[in-house]
Amino acid sequence: MLHHAINDEALDIVFRAARTQNKWQDKPVSTAMLMAIYDLMRWGPTSANCSPMRVVFVTTPEGRKRLEPHLSAGNRVKTMSAPVTAIIGYDVAFPELLPRLFPHDQTAKSWFADPGHAERTAFRNGSLQGAYFIIAARAVGLDCGPMSGFDNAGVDKEFFAGTQIKSNFLCALGYGDPSGLFARSPRLSFDEACKIL
Protein backbone atom coordinates (compact mmCIF):
# COMPACT_ATOMS: atom_id res chain seq x y z
CA MET A 1 0.00 0.00 0.00
CA LEU A 2 1.52 3.26 -1.18
CA HIS A 3 1.78 6.07 1.35
CA HIS A 4 0.33 9.36 0.13
CA ALA A 5 1.73 12.62 1.45
CA ILE A 6 -1.77 14.07 1.77
CA ASN A 7 -4.69 12.11 3.14
CA ASP A 8 -7.24 10.16 1.14
CA GLU A 9 -10.07 12.51 1.99
CA ALA A 10 -8.12 15.41 0.47
CA LEU A 11 -7.26 13.36 -2.63
CA ASP A 12 -10.96 12.59 -3.07
CA ILE A 13 -11.91 16.26 -2.75
CA VAL A 14 -9.41 17.59 -5.28
CA PHE A 15 -9.24 14.65 -7.73
CA ARG A 16 -11.09 11.39 -7.25
CA ALA A 17 -14.58 12.33 -6.11
CA ALA A 18 -14.79 15.84 -7.59
CA ARG A 19 -17.07 16.20 -10.60
CA THR A 20 -17.69 18.91 -13.19
CA GLN A 21 -21.04 20.42 -12.20
CA ASN A 22 -23.83 21.42 -14.58
CA LYS A 23 -26.49 22.53 -12.11
CA TRP A 24 -26.05 24.88 -9.17
CA GLN A 25 -27.63 25.23 -5.75
CA ASP A 26 -29.05 28.65 -4.93
CA LYS A 27 -26.26 29.36 -2.44
CA PRO A 28 -23.94 32.34 -2.70
CA VAL A 29 -20.13 32.27 -2.82
CA SER A 30 -18.41 34.88 -0.67
CA THR A 31 -15.70 37.25 -1.87
CA ALA A 32 -13.47 35.75 0.83
CA MET A 33 -13.74 32.37 -0.93
CA LEU A 34 -12.68 33.88 -4.27
CA MET A 35 -9.68 35.50 -2.61
CA ALA A 36 -8.82 32.24 -0.84
CA ILE A 37 -8.72 30.43 -4.21
CA TYR A 38 -6.30 32.99 -5.60
CA ASP A 39 -4.14 33.06 -2.47
CA LEU A 40 -3.60 29.29 -2.81
CA MET A 41 -3.28 28.86 -6.57
CA ARG A 42 -0.81 31.70 -7.07
CA TRP A 43 1.91 29.57 -5.41
CA GLY A 44 1.78 26.96 -8.18
CA PRO A 45 4.87 27.00 -10.42
CA THR A 46 5.12 28.83 -13.75
CA SER A 47 8.01 29.25 -16.16
CA ALA A 48 10.31 32.00 -14.82
CA ASN A 49 7.47 32.71 -12.35
CA CYS A 50 5.74 34.51 -15.24
CA SER A 51 2.29 34.14 -13.62
CA PRO A 52 0.30 35.25 -16.70
CA MET A 53 -3.19 34.20 -15.52
CA ARG A 54 -5.74 36.98 -15.08
CA VAL A 55 -9.26 36.41 -13.78
CA VAL A 56 -12.54 38.27 -14.01
CA PHE A 57 -15.05 36.91 -11.50
CA VAL A 58 -18.54 37.52 -12.85
CA THR A 59 -20.78 37.63 -9.78
CA THR A 60 -23.71 39.90 -10.65
CA PRO A 61 -26.76 39.64 -12.95
CA GLU A 62 -25.34 42.60 -14.92
CA GLY A 63 -22.02 40.80 -15.42
CA ARG A 64 -23.77 37.59 -16.46
CA LYS A 65 -25.81 39.52 -19.06
CA ARG A 66 -22.55 40.76 -20.61
CA LEU A 67 -21.24 37.19 -20.77
CA GLU A 68 -24.42 35.50 -22.02
CA PRO A 69 -24.32 36.40 -25.76
CA HIS A 70 -20.83 34.92 -26.09
CA LEU A 71 -21.67 31.50 -24.63
CA SER A 72 -22.38 28.47 -26.78
CA ALA A 73 -26.04 27.44 -26.61
CA GLY A 74 -25.39 24.46 -24.35
CA ASN A 75 -23.58 26.59 -21.75
CA ARG A 76 -26.13 29.42 -21.42
CA VAL A 77 -28.71 28.20 -18.93
CA LYS A 78 -26.23 26.67 -16.53
CA THR A 79 -23.90 29.68 -16.61
CA MET A 80 -26.73 32.13 -15.97
CA SER A 81 -27.68 30.14 -12.85
CA ALA A 82 -24.14 29.78 -11.42
CA PRO A 83 -23.42 32.16 -8.52
CA VAL A 84 -19.98 32.98 -9.96
CA THR A 85 -18.32 32.40 -13.31
CA ALA A 86 -14.60 33.05 -13.54
CA ILE A 87 -13.23 34.17 -16.89
CA ILE A 88 -9.72 32.70 -16.85
CA GLY A 89 -7.47 34.71 -19.15
CA TYR A 90 -3.76 35.10 -19.80
CA ASP A 91 -1.80 38.28 -20.30
CA VAL A 92 0.51 38.26 -23.30
CA ALA A 93 2.14 41.40 -21.82
CA PHE A 94 3.46 39.36 -18.87
CA PRO A 95 7.16 40.08 -19.72
CA GLU A 96 6.71 43.65 -18.46
CA LEU A 97 6.34 42.26 -14.92
CA LEU A 98 9.33 39.90 -15.00
CA PRO A 99 11.85 42.31 -13.45
CA ARG A 100 9.66 42.12 -10.33
CA LEU A 101 8.40 38.52 -10.61
CA PHE A 102 11.77 36.95 -11.45
CA PRO A 103 14.28 38.97 -9.43
CA HIS A 104 17.03 36.30 -9.87
CA ASP A 105 17.71 37.38 -13.43
CA GLN A 106 16.99 40.90 -14.65
CA THR A 107 17.41 39.76 -18.28
CA ALA A 108 14.35 37.45 -18.11
CA LYS A 109 12.14 39.98 -19.92
CA SER A 110 14.34 39.72 -23.01
CA TRP A 111 13.73 35.94 -23.27
CA PHE A 112 10.19 36.69 -24.47
CA ALA A 113 10.88 39.39 -27.06
CA ASP A 114 9.45 37.17 -29.82
CA PRO A 115 5.65 37.71 -29.75
CA GLY A 116 4.88 34.11 -30.78
CA HIS A 117 7.03 32.78 -27.95
CA ALA A 118 5.40 35.20 -25.49
CA GLU A 119 1.90 34.11 -26.62
CA ARG A 120 2.75 30.42 -26.33
CA THR A 121 4.37 30.90 -22.93
CA ALA A 122 1.36 32.86 -21.68
CA PHE A 123 -1.09 30.25 -22.99
CA ARG A 124 0.85 27.30 -21.53
CA ASN A 125 1.47 28.88 -18.14
CA GLY A 126 -1.93 30.56 -17.97
CA SER A 127 -3.44 27.11 -18.53
CA LEU A 128 -1.26 25.57 -15.80
CA GLN A 129 -2.52 28.33 -13.51
CA GLY A 130 -6.09 27.66 -14.64
CA ALA A 131 -5.68 24.07 -13.45
CA TYR A 132 -4.19 25.24 -10.14
CA PHE A 133 -7.27 27.48 -9.88
CA ILE A 134 -9.65 24.50 -10.31
CA ILE A 135 -7.76 22.45 -7.73
CA ALA A 136 -7.64 25.37 -5.28
CA ALA A 137 -11.38 26.04 -5.69
CA ARG A 138 -12.09 22.42 -4.81
CA ALA A 139 -9.62 22.62 -1.92
CA VAL A 140 -11.57 25.47 -0.33
CA GLY A 141 -14.80 23.50 -0.71
CA LEU A 142 -16.32 24.77 -3.95
CA ASP A 143 -17.45 22.87 -7.02
CA CYS A 144 -16.25 23.83 -10.49
CA GLY A 145 -17.80 23.83 -13.93
CA PRO A 146 -14.98 24.55 -16.41
CA MET A 147 -16.06 25.30 -20.01
CA SER A 148 -14.44 25.98 -23.37
CA GLY A 149 -17.67 26.48 -25.33
CA PHE A 150 -17.79 30.26 -25.89
CA ASP A 151 -16.68 32.89 -28.37
CA ASN A 152 -13.20 33.89 -27.20
CA ALA A 153 -12.99 36.97 -29.44
CA GLY A 154 -16.37 38.22 -28.19
CA VAL A 155 -15.40 37.76 -24.53
CA ASP A 156 -12.04 39.46 -25.12
CA LYS A 157 -13.75 42.47 -26.67
CA GLU A 158 -16.33 42.72 -23.89
CA PHE A 159 -14.07 42.12 -20.88
CA PHE A 160 -10.44 42.70 -21.91
CA ALA A 161 -10.61 45.62 -24.39
CA GLY A 162 -7.49 47.81 -24.35
CA THR A 163 -5.30 45.09 -22.83
CA GLN A 164 -3.26 42.17 -24.14
CA ILE A 165 -5.26 39.75 -22.01
CA LYS A 166 -6.91 36.89 -23.91
CA SER A 167 -9.65 34.62 -22.58
CA ASN A 168 -8.64 30.99 -22.06
CA PHE A 169 -11.58 29.15 -20.51
CA LEU A 170 -14.51 29.79 -18.19
CA CYS A 171 -15.01 28.20 -14.79
CA ALA A 172 -18.35 28.36 -13.02
CA LEU A 173 -18.02 28.22 -9.23
CA GLY A 174 -20.53 27.36 -6.53
CA TYR A 175 -22.18 24.43 -4.83
CA GLY A 176 -23.21 21.81 -7.35
CA ASP A 177 -26.58 20.14 -7.52
CA PRO A 178 -25.73 16.49 -8.20
CA SER A 179 -28.99 16.01 -10.12
CA GLY A 180 -27.24 17.76 -13.03
CA LEU A 181 -24.30 15.34 -13.24
CA PHE A 182 -23.54 13.17 -16.25
CA ALA A 183 -22.35 9.62 -15.65
CA ARG A 184 -18.59 9.82 -15.14
CA SER A 185 -16.62 9.38 -18.35
CA PRO A 186 -13.79 6.83 -18.51
CA ARG A 187 -10.12 7.78 -18.41
CA LEU A 188 -7.18 6.32 -20.31
CA SER A 189 -5.19 3.63 -18.54
CA PHE A 190 -1.59 4.26 -17.48
CA ASP A 191 -0.29 2.22 -20.42
CA GLU A 192 -2.35 4.20 -22.91
CA ALA A 193 -1.15 7.60 -21.73
CA CYS A 194 2.30 6.88 -20.29
CA LYS A 195 5.51 5.13 -21.16
CA ILE A 196 8.48 4.37 -18.88
CA LEU A 197 11.90 4.60 -20.52
Place this chain on the structure above:
Amino acid sequence: MLHHAINDEALDIVFRAARTQNKWQDKPVSTAMLMAIYDLMRWGPTSANCSPMRVVFVTTPEGRKRLEPHLSAGNRVKTMSAPVTAIIGYDVAFPELLPRLFPHDQTAKSWFADPGHAERTAFRNGSLQGAYFIIAARAVGLDCGPMSGFDNAGVDKEFFAGTQIKSNFLCALGYGDPSGLFARSPRLSFDEACKIL
Protein backbone atom coordinates in the same frame (compact mmCIF):
# COMPACT_ATOMS: atom_id res chain seq x y z
CA MET B 1 -11.39 32.31 9.67
CA LEU B 2 -12.28 30.60 6.42
CA HIS B 3 -12.89 26.88 6.56
CA HIS B 4 -10.91 24.92 3.97
CA ALA B 5 -12.29 21.63 2.67
CA ILE B 6 -8.86 20.03 2.87
CA ASN B 7 -6.53 20.50 5.81
CA ASP B 8 -3.74 23.05 6.07
CA GLU B 9 -1.02 20.44 5.97
CA ALA B 10 -2.29 19.23 2.59
CA LEU B 11 -2.55 22.80 1.28
CA ASP B 12 1.06 23.38 2.31
CA ILE B 13 2.21 20.21 0.53
CA VAL B 14 0.51 20.92 -2.78
CA PHE B 15 0.68 24.73 -2.89
CA ARG B 16 2.09 26.85 -0.11
CA ALA B 17 5.28 25.13 1.02
CA ALA B 18 6.10 23.24 -2.21
CA ARG B 19 9.08 24.59 -4.15
CA THR B 20 10.51 23.98 -7.61
CA GLN B 21 13.63 21.91 -6.98
CA ASN B 22 16.98 22.36 -8.73
CA LYS B 23 19.06 19.74 -6.90
CA TRP B 24 18.12 16.14 -6.20
CA GLN B 25 18.87 13.65 -3.45
CA ASP B 26 20.32 10.32 -4.57
CA LYS B 27 17.10 8.48 -3.78
CA PRO B 28 15.17 6.47 -6.35
CA VAL B 29 11.49 6.92 -7.30
CA SER B 30 9.52 3.70 -7.66
CA THR B 31 7.39 2.80 -10.65
CA ALA B 32 4.46 2.51 -8.24
CA MET B 33 4.86 6.22 -7.45
CA LEU B 34 4.75 7.15 -11.15
CA MET B 35 1.59 5.11 -11.59
CA ALA B 36 0.08 6.69 -8.47
CA ILE B 37 0.64 10.16 -9.94
CA TYR B 38 -1.18 9.21 -13.13
CA ASP B 39 -4.00 7.43 -11.31
CA LEU B 40 -4.74 10.65 -9.42
CA MET B 41 -4.20 13.29 -12.08
CA ARG B 42 -6.25 11.56 -14.78
CA TRP B 43 -9.45 12.46 -12.87
CA GLY B 44 -8.88 16.19 -13.35
CA PRO B 45 -11.32 17.77 -15.81
CA THR B 46 -10.62 18.39 -19.51
CA SER B 47 -12.82 19.74 -22.28
CA ALA B 48 -15.13 16.94 -23.49
CA ASN B 49 -12.91 14.66 -21.37
CA CYS B 50 -10.40 14.84 -24.24
CA SER B 51 -7.47 13.88 -21.96
CA PRO B 52 -4.72 14.71 -24.49
CA MET B 53 -1.70 14.54 -22.13
CA ARG B 54 0.86 11.85 -22.89
CA VAL B 55 3.93 11.22 -20.72
CA VAL B 56 7.31 9.62 -21.23
CA PHE B 57 9.03 8.95 -17.91
CA VAL B 58 12.77 9.01 -18.47
CA THR B 59 14.22 6.87 -15.68
CA THR B 60 17.45 5.36 -17.01
CA PRO B 61 20.93 6.70 -17.88
CA GLU B 62 20.26 5.67 -21.50
CA GLY B 63 17.02 7.69 -21.58
CA ARG B 64 18.71 10.70 -20.00
CA LYS B 65 21.46 10.59 -22.65
CA ARG B 66 18.75 10.83 -25.36
CA LEU B 67 17.25 13.86 -23.63
CA GLU B 68 20.49 15.69 -22.79
CA PRO B 69 21.36 17.28 -26.18
CA HIS B 70 17.93 18.92 -26.36
CA LEU B 71 18.12 20.67 -22.99
CA SER B 72 19.08 24.31 -22.60
CA ALA B 73 22.48 24.72 -20.97
CA GLY B 74 21.07 25.74 -17.60
CA ASN B 75 18.87 22.65 -17.37
CA ARG B 76 21.49 19.99 -18.22
CA VAL B 77 23.30 19.23 -14.99
CA LYS B 78 20.19 19.18 -12.82
CA THR B 79 18.20 17.05 -15.26
CA MET B 80 20.99 14.48 -15.60
CA SER B 81 21.00 14.08 -11.81
CA ALA B 82 17.21 13.78 -11.35
CA PRO B 83 16.02 10.20 -10.76
CA VAL B 84 13.10 10.72 -13.17
CA THR B 85 12.25 13.36 -15.76
CA ALA B 86 8.75 13.27 -17.21
CA ILE B 87 8.33 14.56 -20.76
CA ILE B 88 4.81 15.99 -20.67
CA GLY B 89 3.34 15.96 -24.18
CA TYR B 90 -0.06 16.38 -25.79
CA ASP B 91 -1.58 14.31 -28.56
CA VAL B 92 -3.11 16.36 -31.38
CA ALA B 93 -4.78 13.11 -32.56
CA PHE B 94 -6.93 13.04 -29.39
CA PRO B 95 -10.23 13.30 -31.34
CA GLU B 96 -9.83 9.66 -32.46
CA LEU B 97 -10.43 8.58 -28.85
CA LEU B 98 -13.49 10.74 -28.19
CA PRO B 99 -16.10 8.10 -29.07
CA ARG B 100 -14.74 6.18 -26.07
CA LEU B 101 -13.73 9.09 -23.81
CA PHE B 102 -16.93 11.11 -24.31
CA PRO B 103 -19.68 8.50 -24.60
CA HIS B 104 -22.45 11.08 -23.97
CA ASP B 105 -22.18 12.46 -27.49
CA GLN B 106 -20.88 10.39 -30.37
CA THR B 107 -20.52 13.50 -32.53
CA ALA B 108 -17.81 14.97 -30.27
CA LYS B 109 -15.02 13.90 -32.63
CA SER B 110 -16.43 16.17 -35.35
CA TRP B 111 -16.10 19.26 -33.10
CA PHE B 112 -12.33 19.11 -33.62
CA ALA B 113 -12.15 18.61 -37.39
CA ASP B 114 -10.30 21.91 -37.80
CA PRO B 115 -6.59 21.13 -37.15
CA GLY B 116 -5.90 24.54 -35.58
CA HIS B 117 -8.76 24.05 -33.12
CA ALA B 118 -7.56 20.50 -32.34
CA GLU B 119 -4.01 21.75 -31.70
CA ARG B 120 -5.19 24.59 -29.45
CA THR B 121 -7.53 22.27 -27.52
CA ALA B 122 -4.76 19.70 -27.07
CA PHE B 123 -2.28 22.36 -25.91
CA ARG B 124 -4.76 23.97 -23.47
CA ASN B 125 -6.03 20.71 -21.99
CA GLY B 126 -2.65 18.98 -22.07
CA SER B 127 -1.34 21.94 -20.05
CA LEU B 128 -4.22 21.67 -17.56
CA GLN B 129 -3.32 18.00 -17.19
CA GLY B 130 0.35 18.92 -16.80
CA ALA B 131 -0.63 21.06 -13.81
CA TYR B 132 -2.76 18.24 -12.36
CA PHE B 133 0.34 16.08 -12.79
CA ILE B 134 2.50 18.48 -10.75
CA ILE B 135 -0.12 18.70 -7.98
CA ALA B 136 -0.57 14.90 -7.94
CA ALA B 137 3.20 14.31 -7.77
CA ARG B 138 3.38 16.59 -4.73
CA ALA B 139 0.31 14.88 -3.25
CA VAL B 140 2.06 11.49 -3.30
CA GLY B 141 5.11 13.02 -1.64
CA LEU B 142 7.46 13.86 -4.49
CA ASP B 143 9.13 17.12 -5.40
CA CYS B 144 8.87 18.58 -8.90
CA GLY B 145 11.20 20.53 -11.14
CA PRO B 146 9.11 21.71 -14.12
CA MET B 147 11.09 23.22 -17.04
CA SER B 148 10.37 24.86 -20.38
CA GLY B 149 13.99 25.39 -21.42
CA PHE B 150 14.56 22.74 -24.10
CA ASP B 151 14.30 22.25 -27.85
CA ASN B 152 10.74 21.04 -28.41
CA ALA B 153 11.31 19.99 -32.02
CA GLY B 154 14.37 17.95 -31.03
CA VAL B 155 12.54 16.19 -28.21
CA ASP B 156 9.57 15.48 -30.49
CA LYS B 157 11.84 13.90 -33.09
CA GLU B 158 13.69 11.80 -30.52
CA PHE B 159 10.73 10.63 -28.41
CA PHE B 160 7.52 11.11 -30.42
CA ALA B 161 8.52 10.29 -34.02
CA GLY B 162 5.68 8.79 -36.06
CA THR B 163 2.97 10.18 -33.78
CA GLN B 164 1.06 13.46 -33.49
CA ILE B 165 2.30 13.92 -29.93
CA LYS B 166 4.11 17.19 -29.22
CA SER B 167 6.25 17.94 -26.19
CA ASN B 168 4.86 20.59 -23.84
CA PHE B 169 7.19 20.86 -20.83
CA LEU B 170 9.51 18.70 -18.76
CA CYS B 171 9.05 17.85 -15.11
CA ALA B 172 11.87 16.37 -13.06
CA LEU B 173 10.64 14.20 -10.19
CA GLY B 174 12.35 13.04 -7.04
CA TYR B 175 13.29 14.17 -3.57
CA GLY B 176 14.69 17.68 -3.64
CA ASP B 177 17.86 18.82 -1.94
CA PRO B 178 16.88 22.19 -0.42
CA SER B 179 20.46 23.47 -0.82
CA GLY B 180 19.58 24.00 -4.51
CA LEU B 181 16.62 26.29 -3.89
CA PHE B 182 16.42 29.89 -5.03
CA ALA B 183 14.82 32.42 -2.69
CA ARG B 184 11.10 32.27 -3.35
CA SER B 185 9.91 34.73 -5.96
CA PRO B 186 7.01 37.08 -5.22
CA ARG B 187 3.50 36.57 -6.59
CA LEU B 188 0.98 39.13 -7.84
CA SER B 189 -1.59 40.34 -5.34
CA PHE B 190 -5.27 39.48 -5.79
CA ASP B 191 -6.00 42.99 -7.08
CA GLU B 192 -3.25 42.80 -9.68
CA ALA B 193 -4.40 39.47 -11.15
CA CYS B 194 -8.14 39.44 -10.45
CA LYS B 195 -11.19 41.63 -10.79
CA ILE B 196 -14.66 41.07 -9.31
CA LEU B 197 -17.57 42.17 -11.50
